[in-house]
Amino acid sequence: MEEKPVDKELILKELANFQSQDCKYSEGRILGSMCTEAHPFAKEVFCKFLDSNLGDPGLFKGTKSIEDKVINSIGKMFSLDNAYGNIVTGGTEANIMAIRAARNHAKKYKNISNGEIILPRSAHFSFKKAADMLNLKIVEANLDDNFKIDVNSVEEKISDKTVAIVGIAGTTELGLIDPIDKLSDIALENNIYLHVDAAFGGFSIPFLKRLGYKFPDFDFSLPGVCSMTVDPHKMGLAPIPAGGIIFRKEEYLDVMAINSPYLTVKKQSTIVGTRLGASTAATYAIMKYFGKEGYTKIARNLMDNTIFFKEELKKLGYKLIVEPELNLVSFNHPDMDTKQLANELESRNWRVSTSSCPVAIRVVLMNHIKKEHLKELLKDLKEIY
Ligand SMILES: Cc1ncc(COP(=O)(O)O)c(C=O)c1O
Secondary structure, three states: OOOOOOOHHHHHHHHHHHHOOOOOHHHOOEOOOOOOOOOHHHHHHHHHOOOOEOOOOOOOHHHHHHHHHHHHHHHHHOOOOOOEEEEEOOHHHHHHHHHHHHHHHHHHHHOOOOOEEEEEOOOOOHHHHHHHHHOOEEEEEOEOOOOOEOHHHHHHHOOOOEEEEEEEEOOOOOOOEOOHHHHHHHHHHHOOEEEEEEOOHHHOHHHHHHOOOOOOOOOOOOOOEEEEEEOOOOOOOOOOOOEEEEEOOOHHHHOOOEEOOOOOOOEEOOOOOOOEOHHHHHHHHHHHHHHHHHHHHHHHHHHHHHHHHHHHHHHHOOEEOOOOOOOEEEEEOOOOOHHHHHHHHHHOOOEOEEEEOOEEEEEEOOOOOOHHHHHHHHHHHHHHO
């Protein structure tokens, strides 16, 4: 830190210089991010709540009421009338909370220690962090030929140490939805906690269903589902950081509660202590602003772009890894190594992401990727071919 105060203008100039080195969503060149530019209205609301601390909700009763309302509203999106949970920093924190709830619940009611969690190989790496922090062993379930969790493999891997099964509604690498209905049956039969990670798919699947897309049930309408992750900062267009964790029952929050003696509320279940009210207010505002109708339009537009892109890729001769279920297209050149293809695209100034299982180029058709950007990308892909 400098000894003497620095002039505001100088600080802003320096910061602008740093910021100019960042990629900009609006250029449409970021192909692999699951985040995007937040809606201006959500940003405006975010700035109004920068001082609200939901870690001490007795002091910020209004903002806490907003959180209760927004959790309720997200719960209803997922067929749950009385939802419990929090707006947190993102899918990672939401998944860690879910696994912590499952672990503590199994410890309390089944006396399981040194527990295990069953995950598909396609699960996001946040579960590795959760397992590491919570001292749990990961047991990986196989994927079937369509890269979805193999439910037989899940059944085989259940043991008397299993504290949770995880299914994904919108996988990070391929955007696929696991057969959550079957996982729900297995979880109920074996009395095991089931968590659904809909960090990516949560703000599109319910709206695509309204458009007639046929997806099997994936939410709290299935009695085995205990919790769900959903990220407003992905297709919800809320500013980062905004993740959501929704629990079916309050007891899942209770088993995580830690005494917080000096605060206005005597127990805290979240991982984070001091936490942003701004994310909650912005999420609430943007959900009201769009409503189901607005999000349905966004979901339709993203899928239109997805379908356009994957069809054009096929015409060029590129090979899709799977037919997309959500707004994510994964593909390879029939002969060229994925790394080489990624390098070719990077050299043409695209910000490329590759998946690991299987190795492929992965394009997430977020709001910032418009038709004109896709046309430019296809032009480059044609040249590279
Ligand atoms: C399915 C899934 N879960 C969890 C996460 C982690 O979310 P975040 O990066 O917001 O912590 C992601 C991120 O892309 C994801 O795709």
